[in-house]
Amino acid sequence: MTDQTASLASFTSEAATKKLRKRHRAERRFQMYGIAAILFALAFLVFLFASIFSQGWTAFLQTSIKLPVDFSQEVINPSGNPDAEDEIFQANYVKLAREALYKQLGVDPNDRKARRAANELLSRGVDVQLRDMVLRDPSIIGTTEDVWLLASDNADALMKGSIDRETPSERRQVSDEQIAWIDQLVDAGNMKKRFNTGLFVNGASSNPETAGLxxxxxxxxxxxxxxxxxxxxxxxxxxxxxxxxxxxxxxxxxxxxxxxxxxxxxxxxxxxxxxxxxxxxxxxxxxxxxxxxxxxxxxxxxxxxxxxxxxxxxxxxxxxxxxxxxxxxxxxxxxxxxxxxxxxxxxxxxxxxxxxxxxxxxxxxxxxxxxxxxxxxxxxxxxxxxxxxxxxxxxxxxxxxxxxxxxxxxxxxxxxxxxxxxxxxxxxxxxxxxx
Amino acid sequence: MEAKVEDRPAARVETPAVPKESGDAAPAALGELKMKAKDVNLWYGQKQALFDVNLEIFDQSVTALIGPSGCGKSTFLRCLNRMNDVIDICRVEGDIRLEGQDIYAPQVDPVQLRARVGMVFQKPNPFPKSIYENVAYAPRLHGLCANKTELDEVVETSLIKAGLWEEVKDRLDQPGTGLSGGQQQRLCIARAISVNPEVLLMDEPCSALDPIATATIETLIDELKENLCIAIVTHSMQQAARVSQRTAFFHLGKLVEVDETSTIFTNPTDQRTQDYVTGRFG
CATH class of the missing domain: 1.10.3720.10 (MetI-like)
Known part of the structure; x- marks a missing residue:
């Protein structure tokens, strides 16, 4: 009986209270370790997602240039025979796109240097784009249509801000002249970022703008x-x-x-x-x-x-x-x-x-x-x-x-x-x- | 499989014509000899769990198997429908006969045997399906019903026999697992008797139930024994005394004594039985 009373008393004694507090502290500490581990893991996850999203979201947009392309009969199908598939397939579509661009920008077709600079605004994949249009619907031969053509990698990078306009022009991949053209096109609403369906449908390509998954x-x-x-x-x-x-x-x-x-x-x-x-x-x-x-x-x-x-x-x-x-x-x-x-x-x-x-x-x-x-x-x-x-x-x-x-x-x-x-x-x- | 199942009612009709072999030995209240175990030994791996068990189970009566925990009474019960077969390390020797036929003979299919010798387990274990599906499962499995009407009839009769029909007839499509413990156990009994087994083995069917549900199940057992041979393992000696006609006392894997229930509880031959039923151990 006395033993029991003694042991009951020991639960309220000074030493026991101290021990109790110590145990509670230990348990709280133990929980904190777990919370810290979870926060650590979460932080990494957030960092991973943030870095991927901040870099990757622009991939879903792609800069395009709207040009009135003249699907001229003499370039695409000079023989006039609509069944000449080889001829239509091998036609010089790049020329069509470039001529439309020169006209739009007011570039002198005889100025070779200016021509080359303007060419660099367009993707090398535009020929496939135009060819597919013609093959899909041959009746557009001989007409002029507004077409959204892919811009080149560099023009796209400038639009997305990954090429800095403040960089001195000799170290910049886009020349001052080209920037002026781009601004001109953007102001007229003829150049903008659109949703990049090509990312999901295109196959492999050495040009990033035409490469897809x-x-x-x-x-x-x-x-x-x-x-x-x-x-x-x-x-x-x-x-x-x-x-x-x-x-x-x-x-x-x-x-x-x-x-x-x-x-x-x-x-x-x-x-x-x-x-x-x-x-x-x-x-x-x-x-x-x-x-x-x-x-x-x-x-x-x-x-x-x-x-x-x-x-x-x-x-x-x-x-x-x-x-x-x-x-x-x-x-x-x-x-x-x-x-x-x-x-x-x-x-x-x-x-x-x-x-x-x-x-x-x-x-x-x-x-x-x-x-x-x-x-x-x-x-x-x-x-x-x-x-x-x-x-x-x-x-x-x-x-x-x-x-x-x-x-x-x-x-x-x-x-x-x-x-x-x-x-x-x-x-x-x-x-x-x-x- | 179907042919075998259809044979059964015919075999049962014949039985009254056969003179009762055990008529002298067993009192008139018991039916004829249904199952007979002779020198049954059983091992779990190296450990022997049953030693030379000899037991006779009679039709239209309840045989209770009592004894302290771990005495082998459940193990013996599971030998009677070969449920021990599914345990890899379990080995059975001896002779167990159902109506004279050795149930461990190679030509006997344990699956068919289990349709003739049904089983109710300790914990109510309805399938996670509707009440109807729970009862209809076995008849459907054995192809006993030709069409939906017959199946409906079997489900209704089984549930009536199990005393559950009135409580569930309006919600047959609801999950069987949603019933109370006692109702679940009666559902399991309905499921077991849906294929008209000849023998029903019950392994402590009331140990997970409250006294009221237990009383319901005991009444049910009393009714079922009119047409069935029942063997029940129980921990409750009162239950054995209430529901059974014959009682077998197991101790340490051996069958110590088997006799009429009243004899076992009032005038046992063996000292160990005496000690157990009077509550001195176990």
Missing amino acids: GVALIGSFFMMLTVVLLAVPLGVCAALYLEEYAPKGKIADTIEVNINNLAAVPSIVFGLLGLAVFINFFGLPRSASLVGGLVLTLMTLPTIIITTRAAIRAVPPSIREAALGVGASKMQLIGHHVLPLSLPGILTGTIIGLVQALGETAPLLMIGMVAFVVDYPTTPLEPATGLPVQIYMWASSAERGFVERTAGATMVLLAFLIVMNSLAVYLRNRFERKW
Whole structure:
């Protein structure tokens, strides 16, 4: 009795209060460490996004010049034969654009120096732009139409402010004369920044203003399609077998350890494997998105197997007993109960695997997907690039326009990743069942 | 699988014609011998959990399996419909017969066996589906119903037999998991009897329920035994005394004693049974 009273008293004693305060302080400190860690991570994230956005948002705008282009019959189709496709294809469209520009700026066509300076305002890609217009609608031959033509990289950079007007003219890539012309065009409303659809539809180009992600997007799409079609069924089947049928023992343990190891193998090794097996042994074409998809499938499989197994293991044993207890076979148990209940987990794992695959670069470098591809691939067997590889290629280009495009392409990739991750969260909540 | 299932009612119709073999041994209240376990030994890996268990279970009666925790009564119950098969390290030896047929014989399909020997578990475990789907699941699985009308009928009869129909008839499409614990357990019973099993195994069906729900289930067990052979594992000796006709006492993996319930509780032969039922251990 006395002992108990003594111990109760000790809770209110001076020493005990001090100890209590010390413990509370320790707990607050412990929480602070956690908050600090989170803030640190958040700061990095904000810094990353801020730097990418500030550099990349201009990539979604592109300077164009509005010019009344005279689609003159004698330049495009001197023979007058509308079926002469070669003639129309090879016509000197640059000349059309340049003449329209000289007229607009009032440049003397006989002044070679002024002509050259004016030429530098227009992108080298304008010939393709005009040619495509004519091929799409040959009836415009012989008429004059207002066309928004791409401005050159330097003119674009000046408009976006990445070339400073205050720089002395001998160190500036745009001459005073050119700046005057640009101001003249802008004042007349004939030159402005417009939304850059080319960034999403164009293929590779050595001119930044005509380079786009079109081929990379299609390549990435083909690769993701291959991964979904191969990795998901293979991964889910493997996980189901390992979890539901495989006898527990040494073999199962070995397989489990190896799958976990596989998930940790550096991705470049998968690229080497793809090069050796798919290209050298099976003779599949280089740079093909099918090969890329196969390599990414190998890379994604362990992730899908591991997450699917975890999802299957999370199905409550009581549900298994219930199904077996009323006479469901193993397959019926899996089909009616295990799969539906583990679906949210499987979906989440799959999408996370896909996100990982979408952002993967190294293995694609090994199988030659780092290529200069201008035309859209129509099948997965044709050469293509992928989004991250395109970023890598643009990042290693020197022109100023590629700097903003690198950041812009990163934003596109990040947008895809964020959308896919949100989809994973949505699907998990949508299919999650309570029991 | 369907053919086998359809055979069953016929087999059951025949039974009254067969003279009762155990008529002398068992009192008149019991039906004929349904299941017979002979020298059953069971191992979990290296550890032996059951030692030479010999037990007979009779039709149209309730057999209670009692004993302290870990004595092997649930393990034995799960041998009767081969639910132990799903445990990899579990090995069963001995002879368990359902109407004279060895249920561990290689030609016996455990899936079909479990349709004949239904089971209700300790924790109510309805599927995360609607009440209707919970009951309709097994008949559909075994192809017992030709059309929706028949299926509706089976669902209704099963729920009536389980004493749940009046409470749920207006909300059959609602999730079974939304019911109260006692209702969930009755739903599980309805699910188990929806395929007309011959034997119903109950593994502590009331241990997760309150006394009122327990009383409902006990009344239900009493009604069900008119047409069924029931074996129930229970921790509550009062429950064993209330619902069962015969009681088997397990201790440390051995079947110590089995007899009429009244005999076990008033005049047991073995000292250990005496000690257990009088509350001296367990």
